[in-house]
Amino acid sequence: MTQVGWIGLGAMGRPMAARLLDGGHRVVGYDVDPAAVAALGDGAEAAASPAEAAAGCDVLAVMVATGAQADDVLFGNRGAAPELRPGAVVLIMATVGPAVVQAIAARLAEQGVHLVDAPVSGGVARATTGELLMMVSGPEEAVAAVAPLLDAMSSRAPVVGAAPGDGQKVKLVNQLLCGVHIAAAAEGLAYAEALGLDAEACWEVIRHGAAASFMLDDRGSRMVHGAGEQVKSALDIFVKDMGLVLAAARENVYPAPLASVAEQLYLTGRRAGLGPADDSNLIEVLRGKR
Amino acid sequence: MTQVGWIGLGAMGRPMAARLLDGGHRVVGYDVDPAAVAALGDGAEAAASPAEAAAGCDVLAVMVATGAQADDVLFGNRGAAPELRPGAVVLIMATVGPAVVQAIAARLAEQGVHLVDAPVSGGVARATTGELLMMVSGPEEAVAAVAPLLDAMSSRAPVVGAAPGDGQKVKLVNQLLCGVHIAAAAEGLAYAEALGLDAEACWEVIRHGAAASFMLDDRGSRMVHGAGEQVKSALDIFVKDMGLVLAAARENVYPAPLASVAEQLYLTGRRAGLGPADDSNLIEVLRGKR
Numbered sequence A, B: 001m002t003q004v005g006w007i008g009l010g011a012m013g014r015p016m017a018a019r020l021l022d023g024g025h026r027v028v029g030y031d032v033d034p035a036a037v038a039a040l041g042d043g044a045e046a047a048a049s050p051a052e053a054a055a056g057c058d059v060l061a062v063m064v065a066t067g068a069q070a071d072d073v074l075f076g077n078r079g080a081a082p083e084l085r086p087g088a089v090v091l092i093m094a095t096v097g098p099a100v101v102q103a104i105a106a107r108l109a110e111q112g113v114h115l116v117d118a119p120v121s122g123g124v125a126r127a128t129t130g131e132l133l134m135m136v137s138g139p140e141e142a143v144a145a146v147a148p149l150l151d152a153m154s155s156r157a158p159v160v161g162a163a164p165g166d167g168q169k170v171k172l173v174n175q176l177l178c179g180v181h182i183a184a185a186a187e188g189l190a191y192a193e194a195l196g197l198d199a200e201a202c203w204e205v206i207r208h209g210a211a212a213s214f215m216l217d218d219r220g221s222r223m224v225h226g227a228g229e230q231v232k233s234a235l236d237i238f239v240k241d242m243g244l245v246l247a248a249a250r251e252n253v254y255p256a257p258l259a260s261v262a263e264q265l266y267l268t269g270r271r272a273g274l275g276p277a278d279d280s281n282l283i284e285v286l287r288g289k290r
Helices: A013-022 A034-038 A050-054 A067-075 A098-109 A123-129 A140-153 A166-194 A199-206 A214-225 A235-251 A257-271 A279-286 B013-022 B034-038 B050-054 B067-075 B098-109 B123-129 B140-153 B166-194 B199-206 B214-225 B235-251 B257-271 B279-286
Strands: A003-007 A026-030 A059-062 A089-092 A114-117 A132-134 A154-156 A159-161 B003-007 B026-030 B059-062 B089-092 B114-117 B132-134 B154-156 B159-161
Touching: A003 A013, A003 A050, A013 A026, A013 A059, A013 A123, A013 A140, A026 A034, A026 A050, A059 A067, A059 A140, A067 A098, A089 A098, A089 A140, A098 A114, A098 A166, A098 A235, A114 A140, A114 A166, A123 A132, A132 A140, A140 A154, A159 A166, A159 B199, A166 A199, A166 A214, A166 A235, A166 A257, A166 A279, A166 B166, A166 B199, A166 B235, A166 B257, A199 A214, A199 B159, A199 B166, A214 A279, A235 A257, A235 A279, A235 B166, A257 A279, A257 B166, A257 B257, B003 B013, B003 B050, B013 B026, B013 B059, B013 B123, B013 B140, B026 B050, B059 B067, B059 B140, B067 B098, B089 B098, B089 B140, B098 B114, B098 B166, B098 B235, B114 B140, B114 B166, B123 B132, B132 B140, B140 B154, B159 B166, B166 B199, B166 B214, B166 B235, B166 B257, B166 B279, B199 B214, B214 B279, B235 B257, B235 B279, B257 B279
Parallel strands: A003 A026, A003 A059, A059 A089, A089 A114, A132 A154, B003 B026, B003 B059, B059 B089, B089 B114, B132 B154
Antiparallel strands: none
8 A cells, every 4th residue: 555645636637546546545635626635535535735645655646737736736835845755756647748847856856755757648538447558757666666556547557768757758749649630630521521521421431541540530520520518638738738749849959840730720729719628629720610 | 244444554553453353354454664564464455555445445444643644544645535435434543633533524424424533542552452442432323333343442432422523532631631640650750759769669658549540550660660672652642642632622722731731741751852762751851861
């Protein structure tokens, strides 16, 4: 049994923390929204601050939305870092980009605390079943310490590097492809409509051939059938993630022309009020309807 | 048994015509390169011109490279059209775009000849095994007349519309996605390298998740392992096809920003001398090496 301080119990964090409770671990949870902690149920203990969640923990799990939030819950007012004992491990599973993670790792190292970087892919559905893909990096000993937790949350948790930030880098490659593939599905299906085709019939013909992608299948289905009110993954997530993809590209003097165009489409969607909507609604931008 | 005049016996046309011979059909073949006809083997008959290939045929199969060539073999010097009897069917399987096919169909209709539009996807490998995907459109009776031929060449030949050109339109949607997905794979894997990751290890981690595409698997493999001298599909094919995609987009006043950027990348690759090379070499453009 590991004692886990858990910070960030949103749509992804809650089902992930629930997997740890089911696995017999002790979870002390904190979220800016106290209702989110209560929603975790009987097994969890509630903390009133990041510091309280961190007190006495073996592992501090961080599943907030942004790099600024990750920094704040560790080093801000009533932050977790001062409570962490030497040898404790901070497990960052949010997608915040390599630069933030590297900076946090350096600061935690000063107090003898290790960082494991393990951003996830798979959405709420796989978070709930404990079948996420986690892209793990960090010092060998620290990775070993969190391995039982990763096992409970993921179906695959490959170690992609020894340096904190390597996991974030692999996640950004993943998000570059995902973000471009969603936009390509939207562009391709709206193109079919513009040519006068029945987009759904066209989609059925091509989706299992050389044009196939996970996103053409998954988001394409909601694009041609309509997403209705359901939000499986908000468009705002790709506004954030394409920003991280391009920031890291810029920092490494790498031109990423497709990702750059895809970012403009997500930003256009957000400007049109689609940020909280399912990201399959990006097709409205390509249709010229938003 | 159908008597087939076959025009265009290149890398794709030859194995496709061979499927018809194996299926017991009579094939009279013509190609600008007489050696290509000879290579078809004993069962085939050689014609010295498109007109000779067309004489007495039930179906004239056209598998040339461009729309200009399709027009020329039908209506140019010693062209096939004057030899076609009323009720004959011209079967265009080359990817030439909807505009050319619609124009040819209108001209053939004046002499009572039908056109079936059936561009293919699957490459030489599937052409050889008779497992192509064919996107078929045309008048019902004409489609029925060519059905035994389509059966011999394809594993799937969905009828996507009644108007000649509808098949080409679906193929262009397919090519938009394929062309963007190849470029996205190149951009994503070169991005991984730019971030200091091992691109092959990164590819292995992400290729079966949400980032998955047929092209990330197929071309991605040759991008990270190297294509060597093999040319499974020449980069020049996407120079041509992205041009057709964007011509049809323009004609329908549809902005296709991702396809547009992808076209620029293929054109850059061609400028760098990569036109005849395997299209997985597009990653060299993103690496900044070409």
